[in-house]
Amino acid sequence: MKTIIILAHPNIESSVVNKKWIDALAKSNPEVTVHNLYQTYPDWKINVDAEQQLLAQHDRIIFEYPVYWFNMPPLLKKWFDEVLTYGWAYGPKYSLEGKEFGVAISTGGVEDAYKAGGADSYPITTFISQIEASAKYLHANYHSYHVFHGALSSDATERLEENAKAFVKFVTAV
Numbered sequence: 403m404k405t406i407i408i409l410a411h412p413n414i415e416s417s418v419v420n421k422k423w424i425d426a427l428a429k430s431n432p433e434v435t436v437h438n439l440y441q442t443y444p445d446w447k448i449n450v451d452a453e454q455q456l457l458a459q460h461d462r463i464i465f466e467y468p469v470y471w472f473n474m475p476p477l478l479k480k481w482f483d484e485v486l487t488y489g490w491a492y493g494p495k496y497s498l499e500g501k502e503f504g505v506a507i508s509t510g511g512v513e514d515a516y517k518a519g520g521a522d523s524y525p526i527t528t529f530i531s532q533i534e535a536s537a538k539y540l541h542a543n544y545h546s547y548h549v550f551h552g553a554l555s556s557d558a559t560e561r562l563e564e565n566a567k568a569f570v571k572f573v574t575a576v
């Protein structure tokens with residue numbers, strides 16, 4: 403299974419969580435393609451043909467990003483709008499049919515806050531449901547998600563070690 407990570411972090415150099423994940427992956431499995439959108443397109447001019455070719459070459463597509471205002475960072479939303487075009491991704495032709503979609507996200511909010519009535523109002527799955535719905539719409543298979551909560555909490559560093567191992571497993575699981 404050929405896997406690509408579509409990484410959308412506006413500043414990966416100053417990231418703690420997403421950088422740790424990518425570093426852990428690089429140490430254990432160089433086969434996975436890591437495609438950093440903000441580094442590839444500093445001018446936000448997405449090369450749609452190149453992106454579609456990249457997707458076509460992989461079987462598993464994982465969207466990795468920090469949650470910003472309960473959503474994906476804006477360049478990733480632009481990527482969805484521009485790359486998943488009618489006639490290529492859906493319509494008469496479904497080029498991503500049968501591919502596997504997954505999501506890996508980090509949040510500042512702690513795990514307990516992501517529930518009905520909690521500080522973040524809804525379960526975390528609410529905020530990635532748009533990707534799950536998109537997968538279904540594109541005739542792709544939604545796989546599942548990996549999450550790290552409480553990125554700013556005092557115990558984040560020690561929890562991140564184990565979590566990064568789980569991330570690698572999530573990305574490389576057969």
Ligand SMILES: Cc1cc2nc3c(=O)[nH]c(=O)nc-3n(C[C@H](O)[C@H](O)[C@H](O)COP(=O)(O)O)c2cc1C
Nearest residue numbers: 417418419420468469470471472508509510511553
């Ligand atoms: C602009 C902005 C918006 C954010 N919005 C949220 C949010 O809606 N929910 C949340 O739990 N954390 C939010 N955070 C915290 C980030 O999700 C958190 O810092 C990030 O996941 C940590 O990952 P990193 O170390 O890779 O940057 C926000 C951070 C920024 C900078």
